[in-house]
Amino acid sequence: MKPVLDVNQLTMDFGGLRALDHIDLQVHPGEIVALIGPNGAGKTTFFNCITGIYAPTKGDMFLTRPQGEPKRLNGLKPNRVTERGMARTFQNIRLFQNMTVLENVMIGRHCRLHTGIPGAIFRPPASRREEKEVVADSYAMLEKIGLTRYVNEFAKNLPYGAQRRLEIARALATEPFLLLLDEPAAGMNAQETKALDELILRLRSDMKVSILLIEHDMKLVMSLSDRIYVVDYGKKIAEGNPEEIKSNPAVIKAYLGEDIDA
Amino acid sequence: MITLQEIKKSFLVSLWFMFLTFPIMVIKVNTIEQTIEWRWWWMAAVGLGAFVLSFFWRIAIARKEAGKKKAEVSGEEKIALIPRLMSNPRFYIPGLVATVALVVIFPFVFSMYQTNILITALIYVVVGLGLNIVVGLAGLLDLGYVAFYAVGAYSYALLNYHFGVTFWMALPIGALLAFLFGIMLGFPVLRLRGDYLAIVTLGFGEIIRLVLENWNAFSFGPSGIANIPKPGLFGLKLSLQQSSIFIYFVMIGLALMTIFVVRRLQDSRIGRAWIALREDEVACQAMGIDKTRTKLSAFAMGATWAGMGGVVFAAKTTFINPTSFTIWESVIILCVVVLGGMGSILGVIIGALVLILLPEYLRAFSEYRMLVFGALLVMMMVFRPGGIVSGVRRIYKFEGLQNKVDS
Amino acid sequence: MDYFLELFLGGLTRGSIYALIALGYTMVYGIIELINFAHGEIYMIGAFTGLIVISVLTMLGWNSIAIIVLAALIAMLYSAAYGFTIEKIAYKPLRGSQRLSALISAIGMSLFLQNYVLLAQTSNFLPYPNLVPTWDFLQPYEHIVRSTEMVIYIATALVMVLLTYLIKFTRMGKAMRAVAQDRDMSMLVGVDVNRVISFTFIIGSSIAALGGVLVASHIGQVNFYVGFIVGIKAFVAAVLGGIGSMPGAVLGSLVLGWTESFFTGYISSDYEDVFAFLFLVLILIFRPAGLLGRSDTDKV
Numbered sequence: 027m028k029p030v031l032d033v034n035q036l037t038m039d040f041g042g043l044r045a046l047d048h049i050d051l052q053v054h055p056g057e058i059v060a061l062i063g064p065n066g067a068g069k070t071t072f073f074n075c076i077t078g079i080y081a082p083t084k085g086d087m088f089l090t091r092p093q094g095e096p097k098r099l100n101g102l103k104p105n106r107v108t109e110r111g112m113a114r115t116f117q118n119i120r121l122f123q124n125m126t127v128l129e130n131v132m133i134g135r136h137c138r139l140h141t142g143i144p145g146a147i148f149r150p151p152a153s154r155r156e157e158k159e160v161v162a163d164s165y166a167m168l169e170k171i172g173l174t175r176y177v178n179e180f181a182k183n184l185p186y187g188a189q190r191r192l193e194i195a196r197a198l199a200t201e202p203f204l205l206l207l208d209e210p211a212a213g214m215n216a217q218e219t220k221a222l223d224e225l226i227l228r229l230r231s232d233m234k235v236s237i238l239l240i241e242h243d244m245k246l247v248m249s250l251s252d253r254i255y256v257v258d259y260g261k262k263i264a265e266g267n268p269e270e271i272k273s274n275p276a277v278i279k280a281y282l283g284e285d286i287d288a
Numbered sequence: 289m290i291t292l293q294e295i296k297k298s299f300l301v302s303l304w305f306m307f308l309t310f311p312i313m314v315i316k317v318n319t320i321e322q323t324i325e326w327r328w329w330w331m332a333a334v335g336l337g338a339f340v341l342s343f344f345w346r347i348a349i350a351r352k353e354a355g356k357k358k359a360e361v362s363g364e365e366k367i368a369l370i371p372r373l374m375s376n377p378r379f380y381i382p383g384l385v386a387t388v389a390l391v392v393i394f395p396f397v398f399s400m401y402q403t404n405i406l407i408t409a410l411i412y413v414v415v416g417l418g419l420n421i422v423v424g425l426a427g428l429l430d431l432g433y434v435a436f437y438a439v440g441a442y443s444y445a446l447l448n449y450h451f452g453v454t455f456w457m458a459l460p461i462g463a464l465l466a467f468l469f470g471i472m473l474g475f476p477v478l479r480l481r482g483d484y485l486a487i488v489t490l491g492f493g494e495i496i497r498l499v500l501e502n503w504n505a506f507s508f509g510p511s512g513i514a515n516i517p518k519p520g521l522f523g524l525k526l527s528l529q530q531s532s533i534f535i536y537f538v539m540i541g542l543a544l545m546t547i548f549v550v551r552r553l554q555d556s557r558i559g560r561a562w563i564a565l566r567e568d569e570v571a572c573q574a575m576g577i578d579k580t581r582t583k584l585s586a587f588a589m590g591a592t593w594a595g596m597g598g599v600v601f602a603a604k605t606t607f608i609n610p611t612s613f614t615i616w617e618s619v620i621i622l623c624v625v626v627l628g629g630m631g632s633i634l635g636v637i638i639g640a641l642v643l644i645l646l647p648e649y650l651r652a653f654s655e656y657r658m659l660v661f662g663a664l665l666v667m668m669m670v671f672r673p674g675g676i677v678s679g680v681r682r683i684y685k686f687e688g689l690q691n692k693v694d695s
Numbered sequence: 696m697d698y699f700l701e702l703f704l705g706g707l708t709r710g711s712i713y714a715l716i717a718l719g720y721t722m723v724y725g726i727i728e729l730i731n732f733a734h735g736e737i738y739m740i741g742a743f744t745g746l747i748v749i750s751v752l753t754m755l756g757w758n759s760i761a762i763i764v765l766a767a768l769i770a771m772l773y774s775a776a777y778g779f780t781i782e783k784i785a786y787k788p789l790r791g792s793q794r795l796s797a798l799i800s801a802i803g804m805s806l807f808l809q810n811y812v813l814l815a816q817t818s819n820f821l822p823y824p825n826l827v828p829t830w831d832f833l834q835p836y837e838h839i840v841r842s843t844e845m846v847i848y849i850a851t852a853l854v855m856v857l858l859t860y861l862i863k864f865t866r867m868g869k870a871m872r873a874v875a876q877d878r879d880m881s882m883l884v885g886v887d888v889n890r891v892i893s894f895t896f897i898i899g900s901s902i903a904a905l906g907g908v909l910v911a912s913h914i915g916q917v918n919f920y921v922g923f924i925v926g927i928k929a930f931v932a933a934v935l936g937g938i939g940s941m942p943g944a945v946l947g948s949l950v951l952g953w954t955e956s957f958f959t960g961y962i963s964s965d966y967e968d969v970f971a972f973l974f975l976v977l978i979l980i981f982r983p984a985g986l987l988g989r990s991d992t993d994k995v
């Protein structure tokens with residue numbers, strides 16, 4: 027089968043700084059792939075490039091819906107990328123702070139709905155139905171992620187762990203087949219991290235999404251991932267399954283001085 | 289407690305402001321008549337005022353900081369009083385009845401002068417609600433908003449002058465033209481980041497005003513257009529007073545329609561997208577929302593209401609010229625939105641009534657109006673960026689969740 | 696040819712004036728990313744303060760060179776004080792909150808200061824005495840360039856040299872560059888960010904005041920509203936040059952000054968301001984990073 031995400035020779039320069047240097051990366055259907063590396067290695071930049079937030083200097087990116095044809099991502103705006111079926115979360119949480127939890131998820135549904143301004147004003151039956159559905163669907167999503175008790179709270183008032191989960195819920199509401207998670211466990215305690223581990227596995231089995239995640243928590247990475255890519259200073263220094271990565275000398279060297287479990 | 293320390297601080301602040309305002313406030317020069325007037329008592333007033341205000345300032349800042357911390361610690365935020373009352377039928381039904389009764393009998397009980405003031409306030413309610421879509425909901429600072437108001441006013445005035453178009457035909461035409469202008473101007477500028485947008489819209493607003501001022505053949509220049517007819521009622525001949533009352537009810541109707549539409553919009557797919565855009569542009573795009581289109585729709589919707597407001601304005605004053613459409617008019621409308629509460633319908637209504645009615649009734653202070661507006665904008669942003677009535681989001685109810693939602 | 700030269704020098708004058716104001720905009724923007732709408736008003740307050748000093752000293756019968764120098768200095772001092780105070784009241788409490796709030800606050804401040812001067816002084820245009828002496832050697836060229844204009848060029852050049860020195864070679868200048876690049880990081884390494892911001896406002900404001908006094912002398916009148924439009928145009932110039940860049944601000948100002956001058960000289964003077972705004976809109980749309988600005992990718 028074709029990989030859902032196929033990135034070739036991705037390069038990104040900021041002025042004189044090469045944040046990504048000819049990176050190749052594939053995610054296959056149903057896989058959980060981790061992208062790891064020390065701080066400042068370029069992981070978030072990689073996400074920003076493939077989601078259309080940054081325009082990469084060089085390289086090709088293709089997204090393939092299962093049973094679909096590969097679609098080039100280069101030059102697409104972020105919203106188009108999301109429409110094509112790849113959604114993401116942010117490392118530094120970017121929820122809509124002054125909207126309720128339910129509304130945050132409803133925003134995720136936006137690109138799958140159709141009501142425009144006339145529909146909003148005159149509320150024909152189709153718009154009413156759609157509005158009912160979006161409320162129900164979003165609520166169902168909160169049930170899946172376990173956030174129903176906050177449904178009408180402002181996002182900014184949620185505890186940290188819940189905010190991270192809400193980011194996931196919001197991304198899933200866009201109906202992606204590939205989900206990008208940027209340090210989803212950052213700031214979570216051990217118990218929350220364990221719940222996250224289960225959640226991610228459940229997403230793959232129940233919702234049939236492939237997952238590409240950036241994470242510093244090595245225990246989580248090793249237990250979840252099918253394959254791991256390691257980057258350092260914008261270069262890919264290793265790839266392989268968790269066992270291979272653990273024993274890879276280049277990886278150990280890159281992490282030397284940095285706590286592997288951090 | 290007021291400590292010695294605090295008094296000393298305030299004393300220094302007071303000294304500083306006396307120094308600061310000394311040349312401008314104390315020495316009044318008149319280089320035409322070559323006279324200089326020394327106003328020492330103004331200095332005393334500034335000193336005293338600064339001394340007292342600096343206490344309030346510090347207390348308010350301390351409160352704000354404390355409030356921020358508390359909200360962070362408890363993670364709770366009390367829903368403001370007014371919306372809470374509004375959602376309780378025991379309060380809002382009698383309130384609504386009383387308001388409706390007052391609104392209906394107002395023009396018959398009070399003088400024509402009062403009615404006219406209220407019409408002006410209602411125009412500001414309508415354009416304020418329009419600007420609220422742009423600034424309050426979508427978070428786009430539009431400083432050229434009054435240009436669309438001008439488009440509405442001039443389209444009625446000119447269409448009437450050349451083709452005898454009536455008010456009722458001009459109303460939708462003015463709205464449509466303003467909408468089209470909104471799209472036309474919005475399209476190139478909405479890709480810009482927030483602060484550039486403010487300055488470019490300001491520029492566009494001024495361009496339109498300057499064109500109206502200079503293009504005599506089209507707009508009759510600074511002398512403007514007079515004798516614009518008031519709205520007709522089935523061809524009846526209305527006296528001056530009757531026609532005021534009629535415009536009053538037209539405005540009430542227009543305001544109600546605006547409220548109805550804005551309410552529906554803000555709890556719709558588009559309205560949510562506007563708010564999301566205000567909250568975080570990057571996240572918004574990453575969630576699949578087309579930034580440019582969404583901004584454009586907010587911009588054009590706001591413009592539409594300004595256009596309608598402009599048509600009514602032209603009809604009410606029966607005379608328009610470019611001086612009614614300066615950037616400061618945009619700023620007054622912005623004040624209405626900011627004072628009332630960005631994103632809140634009730635807030636904008638209250639803001640318009642307070643800002644337009646108060647200066648009318650405090651005529652003695654009317655020259656201080658713009659000074660106060662300026663100070664108000666700063667103070668609101670510093671101490672209460674949410675306005676008098678902060679925008680509240682809709683609460684959705686779900687089975688088995690009632691206790692949680694109501695608590 | 697004379698006409699061309701006249702327009703060229705007229706443009707240079709305009710450009711120099713814009714530059715004196717644009718520098719303040721660009722410095723403040725570079726440091727706190729805020730369009731300080733009140734900056735034009737600072738310029739106006741500088742001009743007014745200068746007028747007040749001039750009137751008082753003229754009454755006391757001072758020598759005109761001493762008067763103009765003292766007026767400029769006091770105007771700079773006062774504008775600096777206003778800039779400092781405005782930052783403390785209207786912008787500092789808003790650091791860290793939404794950008795929209797700070798912008799609205801800036802607009803409010805601008806409106807407030809205009810009306811403050813309007814109410815405390817007058818709404819009329821006041822004649823502004825020109826105390827810059829006429830130089831004999833310029834006499835033959837009087838119709839092309841006046842000595843006041845000469846002073847404006849010299850002052851602008853001097854300001855630029857001093858400012859460049861300040862930014863490049865002093866501790867404060869280094870701190871300013873650091874804060875402009877990354878405020879949080881500078882704070883971590885021990886830069887007193889509040890001081891740097893205050894300092895920036897003080898410098899920017901006093902330069903504007905110098906402009907205010909010279910321009911008012913040159914034009915010969917002043918009122919409470921002179922700062923607003925000039926301020927906006929100076930902002931256009933700052934954006935044209937690349938906001939945040941000081942050489943950019945000067946270059947942008949000169950380009951805007953010359954284009955305006957030639958436009959009004961050869962094409963039409965009715966639409967002078969329309970032209971400036973159109974220019975602004977076009978630059979922002981087609982080259983938002985300006986002539987010398989870097990087009991950064993916002994960090995996400």
Ligand SMILES: Nc1ncnc2c1ncn2[C@@H]1O[C@H](COP(=O)(O)OP(=O)(O)O)[C@@H](O)[C@H]1O
Nearest residue numbers: 040045065066067068069070071992993994995
């Ligand atoms: N918009 C940007 N402009 C300039 N440099 C950037 C930008 N975004 C990221 N960088 C730089 O790129 C490098 C990689 O950053 P990032 O992708 O955030 O690392 P990671 O997520 O692996 O910790 C860093 O040196 C960072 O400073």
Ligand SMILES: [Mg+2]
Nearest residue numbers: 069070071117
């Ligand atoms: Mg990162």
